[in-house]
Amino acid sequence: MKDELNVLIQLSSLAFHWIDLINNSSDLTCRLSTELTPSNRVERIIPWLYVKDTLFPFSVEHAEKYITANWDRNETQDAVNALIQQAKVDIKNNIEGIVPISEEETNKDKIIEAVVKNFRIQVKNDLKVAPVKNLQGLIWQEGYKSGSVKGHIYDDIPRAFSNWQNNGVKLYIYSSGSVHAQKLLYGSSESGDLLPYIAGHFDTKVGMKQETKSYENILNEIKCNGSDVVFFTDIPKEAYAAKAAGIRAILLDRPGNAPLSQEDRAVFKVIKTFDEVNIKLPE
Numbered sequence: 001m002k003d004e005l006n007v008l009i010q011l012s013s014l015a016f017h018w019i020d021l022i023n024n025s026s027d028l029t030c031r032l033s034t035e036l037t038p039s040n041r042v043e044r045i046i047p048w049l050y051v052k053d054t055l056f057p058f059s060v061e062h063a064e065k066y067i068t069a070n071w072d073r074n075e076t077q078d079a080v081n082a083l084i085q086q087a088k089v090d091i092k093n094n095i096e097g098i099v100p101i102s103e104e105e106t107n108k109d110k111i112i113e114a115v116v117k118n119f120r121i122q123v124k125n126d127l128k129v130a131p132v133k134n135l136q137g138l139i140w141q142e143g144y145k146s147g148s149v150k151g152h153i154y155d156d157i158p159r160a161f162s163n164w165q166n167n168g169v170k171l172y173i174y175s176s177g178s179v180h181a182q183k184l185l186y187g188s189s190e191s192g193d194l195l196p197y198i199a200g201h202f203d204t205k206v207g208m209k210q211e212t213k214s215y216e217n218i219l220n221e222i223k224c225n226g227s228d229v230v231f232f233t234d235i236p237k238e239a240y241a242a243k244a245a246g247i248r249a250i251l252l253d254r255p256g257n258a259p260l261s262q263e264d265r266a267v268f269k270v271i272k273t274f275d276e277v278n279i280k281l282p283e
């Protein structure tokens, strides 16, 4: 398996790759590993579940307090205005429960109440849109500062990042989470500051992760051909979108992920951890 991947990587002139943040590196809430016996049981946090089950609810619970306390800051005003616009889109898309917010509304409390009501629904529906993701990033920053939330990552991540850097491979992150949120997570990961390993970050400003155009935009930005890049993700639709942009995609099959279909497994190489691949530049 290793040899096969190396050969494919070596065919390219450069070996860049980026990683789907949520699935491969962030970690999840405090789930106990059920494979362990009670006597040697340890608390294992599964990174992507941490995002879904801890970070997302944290952002919702702290939204009102955060917006109120930071109302006069430019970044808060930008976030609120973006969410007012997003509400219009969501209403057009028939997202149940979203309330319209008039741009003429001047009552601060009414605006905050409506924005927070919508934000709760947007997060519940896992809307991976910039206005929602930007506010989440601002709120999580407070959580990281106070130590209420942490950057959980899979055990193999620091090892892989270090190996790739030693091999001269550039690593980029592409996540629906805002660039700000990505930097918080990797900058304060449980294994320390991993940002020095990362050459660049992309979020939905380049487009949605299931659209081929987004990967073409990234290739333009990093000035690479698709054949110079390997993309890791645990979401098959993202892998197909990257593939259509000429990028080799590899699927991660981590604990807690949705099962991969036979077809997905036939189209893509599937790995359980980054220890299974050795990415290096062509000789």
Ligand SMILES: CSCCC(=O)C(=O)COP(=O)(O)O
Binding pocket: 020, 021, 022, 023, 026, 051, 055, 128, 133, 136, 174, 175, 176, 177, 178, 181, 182, 185, 209
């Ligand atoms: C930066 S941590 C939060 C990630 C996030 O908000 C999210 O929705 C995950 O999306 P991804 O595209 O990384 O699967």
